[in-house]
Amino acid sequence: MSTAFRPSQDYAIRAATPLDLDALMRLEEACFNSDRISRRSMRQMLARAHARTLVCEWQGRLLGYVLLLFRRGWEGARIYSIATAAEARRTGVAEALVRAAEAEARQRQCRFIRLEIRKDNPGSIGLFGKLGYQPRGEYPAYYEDGQDALRFHKELVSPDQD
Numbered sequence: 001m002s003t004a005f006r007p008s009q010d011y012a013i014r015a016a017t018p019l020d021l022d023a024l025m026r027l028e029e030a031c032f033n034s035d036r037i038s039r040r041s042m043r044q045m046l047a048r049a050h051a052r053t054l055v056c057e058w059q060g061r062l063l064g065y066v067l068l069l070f071r072r073g074w075e076g077a078r079i080y081s082i083a084t085a086a087e088a089r090r091t092g093v094a095e096a097l098v099r100a101a102e103a104e105a106r107q108r109q110c111r112f113i114r115l116e117i118r119k120d121n122p123g124s125i126g127l128f129g130k131l132g133y134q135p136r137g138e139y140p141a142y143y144e145d146g147q148d149a150l151r152f153h154k155e156l157v158s159p160d161q162d
């Protein structure tokens with residue numbers, strides 16, 4: 001991106017398409033050191049009816065994404081991954097993506113959202129804490145490098161009650 005992103009500049013949140021695969025993989029590689037989603041899995045996620053990837057786009061560039069999973073017969077949704085490009089952090093991109101993911105989950109009649117966060121990820125813990133996600137225990141040694149996961153949960157009420 002030649003121009004620096006500034007929070008005052010409008011960006012759009014939209015559903016990802018297979019054409020976003022390269023840009024999503026660039027984000028994935030830049031934002032995660034381990035437990036990355038492989039290109040193959042990302043491609044499958046973009047095609048699956050029970051997965052929804054939303055992207056934040058500005059001037060043709062992806063600033064972030066959130067990947068949401070649904071399951072037949074389950075009234076919940078799971079945030080599988082979320083990331084914001086380093087140069088766009090702390091400008092509200094992830095917050096906008098999570099709110100859009102919640103709207104999507106509500107549309108699909110989900111009653112709650114769950115996710116796991118690395119114990120050593122204060123940024124993500126801060127983000128989901130701010131948005132009303134409650135801690136629900138831990139999964140020991142959940143990640144590739146042996147790090148524990150914290151489990152978070154949010155009941156989806158109407159947006160006015162958020």
Ligand SMILES: CC(C)(COP(=O)(O)OP(=O)(O)OC[C@H]1O[C@@H](n2cnc3c(N)ncnc32)[C@H](O)[C@@H]1OP(=O)(O)O)[C@@H](O)C(=O)NCCC(=O)NCCS
Pocket residue numbers: 031032064081082083084085088089090091092093094095096116117118121122123124126127128130
């Ligand atoms: C975690 C991450 C997605 C946050 O994205 P972001 O777009 O910078 O977040 P936002 O600007 O929307 O921040 C919203 C709120 O989250 C919290 N937050 C975000 N980054 C934070 C940080 N580094 N430390 C503490 N709180 C943070 C703050 O409460 C913030 O609100 P504020 O800026 O008004 O204080 C981003 O840092 C990232 O991509 N990290 C690498 C990948 C990753 O860890 N993904 C999460 C996997 S579960």
